[in-house]
Amino acid sequence: MCPHAQSGAEAKPSAPESIVHEEKAQLDFSRSMSYGDYLQLDQVLSAQKPLSPAHDELLFIVQHQTSELWMKLMLHELRGAIRHIAADELAPAFKMLARVSKIMEQLVHAWDVLATMTPPEYTAMRPYLGASSGFQSYQYRCIEYSMGNKNPAMLKPHEHRPDLLAQVRASFDAPSLYDEALRLMARRGIAVPAEYLERDWTQPYVASPAVEAAWLEVYRNPQQHWDLYQLGEELTDLEDAFRLWRFRHVTTVERVIGFKRGTGGTGGVSYLRKMLDVVLFPEIWTLRTAL
Ligand code: HEM
Numbered sequence: 047m048c049p050h051a052q053s054g055a056e057a058k059p060s061a062p063e064s065i066v067h068e069e070k071a072q073l074d075f076s077r078s079m080s081y082g083d084y085l086q087l088d089q090v091l092s093a094q095k096p097l098s099p100a101h102d103e104l105l106f107i108v109q110h111q112t113s114e115l116w117m118k119l120m121l122h123e124l125r126g127a128i129r130h131i132a133a134d135e136l137a138p139a140f141k142m143l144a145r146v147s148k149i150m151e152q153l154v155h156a157w158d159v160l161a162t163m164t165p166p167e168y169t170a171m172r173p174y175l176g177a178s179s180g181f182q183s184y185q186y187r188c189i190e191y192s193m194g195n196k197n198p199a200m201l202k203p204h205e206h207r208p209d210l211l212a213q214v215r216a217s218f219d220a221p222s223l224y225d226e227a228l229r230l231m232a233r234r235g236i237a238v239p240a241e242y243l244e245r246d247w248t249q250p251y252v253a254s255p256a257v258e259a260a261w262l263e264v265y266r267n268p269q270q271h272w273d274l275y276q277l278g279e280e281l282t283d284l285e286d287a288f289r290l291w292r293f294r295h296v297t298t299v300e301r302v303i304g305f306k307r308g309t310g311g312t313g314g315v316s317y318l319r320k321m322l323d324v325v326l327f328p329e330i331w332t333l334r335t336a337l
Pocket residue numbers: 109110113114160168178179180181182183186295298299302303307308309310311312313314315317318321
């Protein structure tokens with residue numbers, strides 16, 4: 047007997063259609079906003095336009111479009127976190143940074159779906175990609191710049207789109223998340239060299255023993271600097287997740303195209319392996335040896 051069956055007048059199970067009526071679900075959307083209206087699903091779901099006859103191209107498009115949507119949210123949270131740190135509002139900044147790390151973890155797991163595509167399946171659609179490549183993702187470049195990986199050469203692919211270039215340049219010109227973290231430490235009375243507090247933010251970050259000493263002060267006395275200690279660990283979570291994303295990218299690329307050159311013009315796997323050496327928040331890692 048069905049465990050949900052009831053006795054007496056209520057014993058008869060409702061038919062699926064009557065459940066909808068009993069629950070009083072709204073069914074007429076001729077005069078009110080529906081789910082699809084609110085989410086602009088006509089636009090979102092008509093933006094998948096495969097160029098090849100290959101079955102797997104839809105996977106490739108959906109994988110990239112969803113990644114770009116998550117990157118949009120990541121940038122929103124990252125910029126919010128940077129603003130809050132600059133305003134000494136650490137509680138909301140922590141909330142946003144934790145979300146950025148979780149999104150990055152989500153993107154790490156997303157590689158599992160793309161990795162179901164075999165080399166012959168990808169080869170069938172690859173010629174249709176032309177010279178397009180993730181290398182030209184402007185949101186990805188904004189994320190890298192906001193996290194402090196400042197390479198001016200990465201502005202160039204956006205020169206044909208002044209509207210996008212302006213967005214990427216704004217992230218390039220502004221202090222990064224890590225720059226703002228160091229400025230916060232200085233405001234809290236921790237010794238950070240003056241050249242880290244006001245500088246040309248477009249220059250790549252250069253690691254320094256003095257900045258490591260500043261973080262060591264925090265990590266050796268967590269009770270006195272609890273929120274800076276928490277900030278240090280949130281930065282660690284974020285870089286950890288970012289490293290995993292880069293690693294899954296290069297591994298997926300190797301299993302799908304081997305050592306072919308990239309459509310974006312780089313050596314492919316050789317280029318992506320070099321990117322594994324990027325360290326965003328160097329002293330956060332080096333300080334651990336001294337503890
Ligand atoms: C089969 C799938 C994929 C292949 C074969 C692939 C291949 C490559 C290659 C070879 C590069 C180096 C640039 C070039 O010369 O083209 C690259 C860069 C890049 N790809 Fe992918 N990729 C794949 C999936 C993805 C996905 C799902 C994303 C997520 C949005 C992505 C984002 C990027 C980004 C952001 C870069 C620039 C990385 C940097 O400059 O550090 N790729 N990809």
